Every structure is written in structure tokens, then in C-alpha cells.
Amino acid sequence: MSARRPGAKPLLIALAVIVFGVIAALNIEPVPAPGAPAVAPDRLENLSPAEALAAAEAFYESRPLYERPHPYTPVPEGLPDLRAETCGACHAEIYAEWQLSTHRRAWLDDAQFMEELAKSRGDHNEPGAERHDVSWMCVNCHTPLVNQLEKLVVGLEDGDIAKPIYVDNPVFDAELQLDAITCATCHVQDGVVLGPRGDSEAAPHPVARGDHLLDEENCVRCHQAEALFPEQNLGCFFTTGAEWSESEFAEQQQHCQDCHMPQTERKIAGNYDVPVRKTRHHWFGGSLIPKKxxxxxxxxxxxxxxxxxxxxxxxxxxxxxxxxxxxxxxxxxxxxxxxxxxxxxxxxxxxxxxxxxxxxxxxxxxxxxxxxxxxxxxxxxxxxxxxxxxxxxxxxxxxxxxxxxxxxxxxxxxxxxxxxxxxxxxxxxxxxxxxxxxxxxxxxxxxxxxxxxxxxxxxxxxxxxxxxxxxxxxxxxxxxxx
Known part of the structure; x- marks a missing residue:
């Protein structure tokens, strides 16, 4: 994501992510804004936790996939929390790999994003300037879980993407937020830990098979995100997913994981009596430019x-x-x-x-x-x-x-x-x-x-x-x- 460049007016942020061949003609359909929030404005400060989560879920469901965080999930039974360090107690090798990844560094370790995020929130606006906050769209790919968001969006004032209506998040986990793109992003849904097989009887938590882990679905949620908001001079166009889908790699059923998560054979939980199986490394290698x-x-x-x-x-x-x-x-x-x-x-x-x-x-x-x-x-x-x-x-x-x-x-x-x-x-x-x-x-x-x-x-x-x-x-x- 890129925002305002030198010389741009303070309230006009260019979320720069424009793929060529798409933006050249600027023929992308503008994203429609949803209507008013389902909750009356005078009740926003008095919502119960369940009502706040339900109102936020209703709003996010009205938006394109890349503007939504992953839905709220309770902590799986048998685990104290969703934090990566907790997962790493058993999945030590995978945890060590993830710690080197850009996913791990996608929040406070990403100084460029932090600067862009401050501008997208209007932090640098002149005193008295009209509120302008599009950060709610940006954070969903850098801290993807509802559990990682300090505030949740339940609507937009007058349908304006720069005027989100926030409520405090009753399930916010400040330490989990620091994990950025974490284990639970891909592997936890509805209080169940998902794996490519989902057949482990030794796990101390409920498990199930997650077919999305084996194809591009999990990746393109953030790596295929394109929209144009002309009234805001704002664009978001991550099209790696489309680039892949039009290539021979897609025709040959070679998915993102085949290159970015090389295969290996090992026990996925070293302290448990589980077999050595084919699994994948979790470095998610890309440009391999260190964040710091x-x-x-x-x-x-x-x-x-x-x-x-x-x-x-x-x-x-x-x-x-x-x-x-x-x-x-x-x-x-x-x-x-x-x-x-x-x-x-x-x-x-x-x-x-x-x-x-x-x-x-x-x-x-x-x-x-x-x-x-x-x-x-x-x-x-x-x-x-x-x-x-x-x-x-x-x-x-x-x-x-x-x-x-x-x-x-x-x-x-x-x-x-x-x-x-x-x-x-x-x-x-x-x-x-x-x-x-x-x-x-x-x-x-x-x-x-x-x-x-x-x-x-x-x-x-x-x-x-x-x-x-x-x-x-x-x-x-x-x-x-x-």
C-alpha cells in the first residue's frame, strides 16, 4: 500500500497498488458503499460484546473479501490463546520458520506500512481538517484476524469509506496483534485448528481438514485486492493472484505454496508421538529484502x-x-x-x-x-x-x-x-x-x-x-x- 506522495494534498491519499494493464484504462468498477449501520447511532456506545461482533460481521460481509478481516474465532478448547508463541510450544520448527518471515514482520516491524497507515488515518492532517480515515481497509491484511483489531467497523457515515463508524472490539488481544500475519490467520476457524489432513488424534485441541491450505485461496485474499475509489483519488490493486491465474503455473496446478512454502518431511509436533510426514516450510520467501x-x-x-x-x-x-x-x-x-x-x-x-x-x-x-x-x-x-x-x-x-x-x-x-x-x-x-x-x-x-x-x-x-x-x-x- 502506498499513500500520499510529496506534493499531494493532505486529504487525498493514493493507496498505491496498481497493476499494469488494469489501471492503464482505469476501467475498474468503483466499489459500492453499503448503507447505514444495522445498529442505531445512539446505541453504538452501549452494545453488548455479542451485538458489537454481530454488527461488525454484518458490515464486513457487505464489503469485498480483501476489505474484511478473518471472522472472529474463539480460542480452540485446550489452548490458552491464539498467539504464535503458544503454537510454537509444540510446532517448534514451523514457529522458528515463521519468525523469519515477512508475515511475521507485517505490523510494527514494517516502518513503511506504519508511515502509510498514519497518513491513511489522517494523523498528519492540519488541525480542524475534515476526518479522513481509510486505515480500516489497510489493517485487514497486516493484522488479519478480528481478534487483532482494536476497533471494529460497523458502518460508514453517508457511505463514505473515509468516515468509518467504529466500536471498541470486545475480543481484542493486544499481544496477538503484535504477531501480524500469524498461525491462526490460516489455521484457526470457529475454534478449530485446521491442517492439510486434519486427522491427528494426538493434538490437545480440536482439528479438522482445511482444503484452502492446499491451494491459492488463502493467499489471494490479500494478494489479489483491486479497487478504485475515484472520489478519494484512492486505489488498491494487488493483482498477484490474477497474474498467477493467467499463467502456465495455474494451468499446471502449481499453487503459491509450491514455490513459497517448499516441501519437507518431518514431525509437525516434535514432542508428540506423530509420524514423519510431508509438510511445508513456513518461511513464505519472496523478495527476501529484510524489513529492518x-x-x-x-x-x-x-x-x-x-x-x-x-x-x-x-x-x-x-x-x-x-x-x-x-x-x-x-x-x-x-x-x-x-x-x-x-x-x-x-x-x-x-x-x-x-x-x-x-x-x-x-x-x-x-x-x-x-x-x-x-x-x-x-x-x-x-x-x-x-x-x-x-x-x-x-x-x-x-x-x-x-x-x-x-x-x-x-x-x-x-x-x-x-x-x-x-x-x-x-x-x-x-x-x-x-x-x-x-x-x-x-x-x-x-x-x-x-x-x-x-x-x-x-x-x-x-x-x-x-x-x-x-x-x-x-x-x-x-x-x-x-
């Missing part, structure tokens, strides 16, 4: 497991190219691993690829750069200016030319390539004063190549998420997700 600088050491080992989603390599001149417009070599960025666009998610995400051509003694002959991502205009209305993110199985090329700078007979030249994943643009990073509190991006590829005078290309060295080596293929392919 101090999380770098814990995140780094996961990169060799997940990789970057795309392959970057150098090729010689195109076979069908002739004339002055032909490049002497081409940097190719191939989306050969991700089941969605590269990059995906927030439109601030982008990848910067740069390459320079040098002689063996270090004299620079050429330098080029390629930015892969979306560029937006936020004010006075949201407009997509360009977007070149890469579809699954497709590629982008960066041409390099240096013939005019390299006299014939001097032998091969060296091409150095670097690539950086970025969470947000530098302007927004500086505007939010995130330096030291948040990590904007990370290098994920460096390579050196030799290009002979006849155009032949030879890899000299490469360093990426799979390590340092002299071949394109990882040294140990078994570390890649199944």
Missing part, C-alpha cells in the same frame, strides 16, 4: 533456498539483426521461475539492472541501465505512465554497444552486470525518512562476462542468491524449492 537492517543475517540463508525468481545472463548480437542499430551484446532478464510478474505486488517494487563494458585494463567503453517496474503519476489523479514488469516465461533485454569505442584488434572486452531489487522508489523512501529504519532494496545479481571480437560470450563469474560460481546453474540444484 538488523534482520539481514537471519534472512540471508533463505536466499539460496528461494532464489530471485528471474535469471540474468548475457547473449551476443541477435541472429536476425543487421545494421547500425544492432547491439554488440544483450543483457537478458528472464522471468523463468516466478508464477506471476517480475516483480509483483506493490507498484513501488522495481528492479534496477545495470551493465558496463570495460577493456581488460579497466577502461570503460559503455554503460547502460534498465528499470523494470511501474511508474505512476499520483496527483491530481492516479495515472500509470509506464510499466514493463515481466510476465511468467517472458524476458526483457538491455542492449550494449561499444564498437565505436573499441579499436579492432584489441581482443575481448569485459561486461559487468549488476541487479538490485527495490521495495520502493528513492523519492518515497526519503519522503518517509526511512533511512536506518527500513531496507529499501538489495543486490541479488553480479556477474562478469567476456565478449570476443566475433561476438562469442563466455561467463567469467557470477554471484547471486544461489552463491558464487563460474556456471549459470547453481552448484547444488537440490536447494531450489520443489
Amino acid at each position: 537492517p538488523e534482520y539481514e543475517a537471519e534472512i540471508a540463508p533463505l536466499r539460496e533456498i528461494f532464489g530471485s525468481g528471474a535469471s540474468i545472463y548475457l547473449e551476443g548480437p541477435a541472429d536476425d539483426c543487421a545494421g547500425d542499430g544492432c547491439a554488440d551484446a544483450r543483457v537478458v532478464v528472464l522471468n523463468d521461475k516466478a508464477g506471476h510478474r517480475f516483480p509483483t505486488g506493490d507498484p513501488e517494487r522495481h528492479v534496477d539492472v545495470s551493465a558496463r563494458v570495460i577493456t581488460p585494463d579497466g577502461r570503460e567503453l559503455a554503460r547502460e541501465a534498465l528499470r523494470i517496474g511501474a511508474i505512476f503519476e499520483w496527483w491530481p489523479e492516479i495515472k500509470l505512465k509506464s510499466d514493463n514488469r515481466i510476465l511468467p516465461g517472458e524476458s526483457l533485454e538491455l542492449g550494449l554497444s561499444w564498437e565505436d569505442e573499441a579499436p579492432a584488434g584489441e581482443g575481448p572486452v569485459i561486461v559487468e552486470i549488476e541487479a538490485v531489487k527495490q521495495r520502493m522508489y528513492e523519492e518515497a523512501f526519503d519522503f518517509h525518512e526511512l533511512e536506518g529504519r527500513y531496507v529499501r532494496g538489495r543486490h541479488f545479481h553480479r556477474s562478469r562476462w567476456e565478449v570476443a571480437e566475433n561476438g562469442q560470450v563466455r561467463l567469467l563469474s557470477i554471484e547471486d542468491d544461489f552463491g558464487a560460481r563460474q556456471t549459470l546453474e547453481p552448484q547444488d540444484a537440490s536447494t531450489a524449492p520443489e
